[in-house]
Amino acid sequence: MERAVKKYIFWGAGTHGRLAVEKFGQNHTTDESLTGFIDKNQTGEFCGYPILTEQEIHKDTEVLVITVDKTEFVAEIYEQAKKSGYKKVYWFTSVKQKKTGKFLLDYCVNCKTWGDLVLSQAEIHVVDYCNLNCRGCAHYSPIFKKELPDRESRINDIRKLKDKFSHIIKFFLMGGEPFLNPDIISYIEETRKILPDTMIQIVTNGLLIPKLSQEVWKAIYENRIVISISEYEPTHSMINRIKDILEEHDVAYILRPYESKTKFIKPLSLIPDSKYEKECISNGCINIWNGQIARCPNLMYINRFNEAFQTALPNQGIYELDSLDGREIIRLMKEAVPLCDYCIHNEISWGSCGNHPTLYDFAEED
Ligand code: SF4
Ligand code: SF4
Numbered sequence: 001m002e003r004a005v006k007k008y009i010f011w012g013a014g015t016h017g018r019l020a021v022e023k024f025g026q027n028h029t030t031d032e033s034l035t036g037f038i039d040k041n042q043t044g045e046f047c048g049y050p051i052l053t054e055q056e057i058h059k060d061t062e063v064l065v066i067t068v069d070k071t072e073f074v075a076e077i078y079e080q081a082k083k084s085g086y087k088k089v090y091w092f093t094s095v096k097q098k099k100t101g102k103f104l105l106d107y108c109v110n111c112k113t114w115g116d117l118v119l120s121q122a123e124i125h126v127v128d129y130c131n132l133n134c135r136g137c138a139h140y141s142p143i144f145k146k147e148l149p150d151r152e153s154r155i156n157d158i159r160k161l162k163d164k165f166s167h168i169i170k171f172f173l174m175g176g177e178p179f180l181n182p183d184i185i186s187y188i189e190e191t192r193k194i195l196p197d198t199m200i201q202i203v204t205n206g207l208l209i210p211k212l213s214q215e216v217w218k219a220i221y222e223n224r225i226v227i228s229i230s231e232y233e234p235t236h237s238m239i240n241r242i243k244d245i246l247e248e249h250d251v252a253y254i255l256r257p258y259e260s261k262t263k264f265i266k267p268l269s270l271i272p273d274s275k276y277e278k279e280c281i282s283n284g285c286i287n288i289w290n291g292q293i294a295r296c297p298n299l300m301y302i303n304r305f306n307e308a309f310q311t312a313l314p315n316q317g318i319y320e321l322d323s324l325d326g327r328e329i330i331r332l333m334k335e336a337v338p339l340c341d342y343c344i345h346n347e348i349s350w351g352s353c354g355n356h357p358t359l360y361d362f363a364e365e366d
Contacts, residue, residue, distance in 0.1 A: 012068035072284030115166025123172035164326035279345035314338035
């Protein structure tokens with residue numbers, strides 16, 4: 001008897017859609033096939049597959065894989081897919097997390113446990129300061145003192161956020177440089193307990209990777225943490241060593257390549273009607289800190305910035321976590337805030353501002 005063919009539809013005909021076609025091509029069996037794409041903004045073909053209409057899809061039987069590029073849209077598409085009646089919905093993470101040779105198991109997450117109120121992503125500082133002190137850092141890490149945060153209170157913020165949603169798709173432990181915190185193992189373990197099915201990433205500049213202990217690697221591996229490395233100039237000079245160490249410990253990782261990190265954005269103007277084009281570099285990077293929530297790091301740390309440089313950039317849009325429910329968070333984290341008027345496209349070469357950052361490492365006068 002012939003086996004039924006499992007048919008796939010990919011939702012999102014962009015960079016991730018292309019990558020999903022490549023990974024599907026390398027990791028499918030003869031009884032699996034790709035029928036085509038859904039993309040509300042395109043018609044015709046993509047990667048040799050048709051872009052389909054709702055009527056052309058069998059929502060009961062076909063496996064829908066969300067392949068949009070930006071995580072901030074994954075929750076929205078998941079909601080739409082549920083409303084449209086798709087029975088089997090997966091999310092293509094683009095990161096290889098297992099090595100079974102099966103597309104769904106290695107690269108995708110089954111959305112069946114996600115529930116009714118899903119947040120796409122959020123992030124927290126495990127440490128506020130950094131060992132690189134990049135000019136233009138959107139988290140303003142160079143202005144922070146070399147102090148460790150209160151672990152319980154940061155973990156409690158993660159717990160409070162989780163309690164407002166049925167699922168959080170991605171959660172980032174970052175900074176500053178998260179591996180500067182000697183308590184990183186307990187952050188890893190506690191976050192995994194709170195977010196058992198979330199893709200948890202540690203975002204690092206990678207410089208401390210050769211110095212991590214076996215215990216830290218064990219915690220990363222056992223808690224299914226993805227290491228996301230921003231390859232700045234100093235990281236670039238040791239990247240092969242870093243890759244070897246990651247491979248040796250068999251952990252999933254993402255490299256944000258050198259070419260994309262040699263250019264930096266100095267993110268702010270000191271006036272709202274700047275001569276520079278406006279640009280948002282942190283859309284969707286919802287940040288929690290000291291019991292509060294803001295739609296981006298640029299805003300979350302602006303009070304600290306104003307204190308450090310005697311400026312008065314607007315700080316509206318930072319909310320107490322306790323004051324909002326999940327639906328309010330989703331709505332408010334998409335609303336423009338006054339600081340958006342000051343965010344500009346101002347490309348600079350990557351460089352460190354050392355231990356003495358100035359206002360002009362982050363902002364332009366005009
Ligand atoms: S590596 Fe650079 S951009 Fe990243 S947190 Fe540190 S100072 Fe900021
Ligand atoms: S303040 Fe607005 S424009 Fe600036 S980074 Fe945040 S969300 Fe984007």
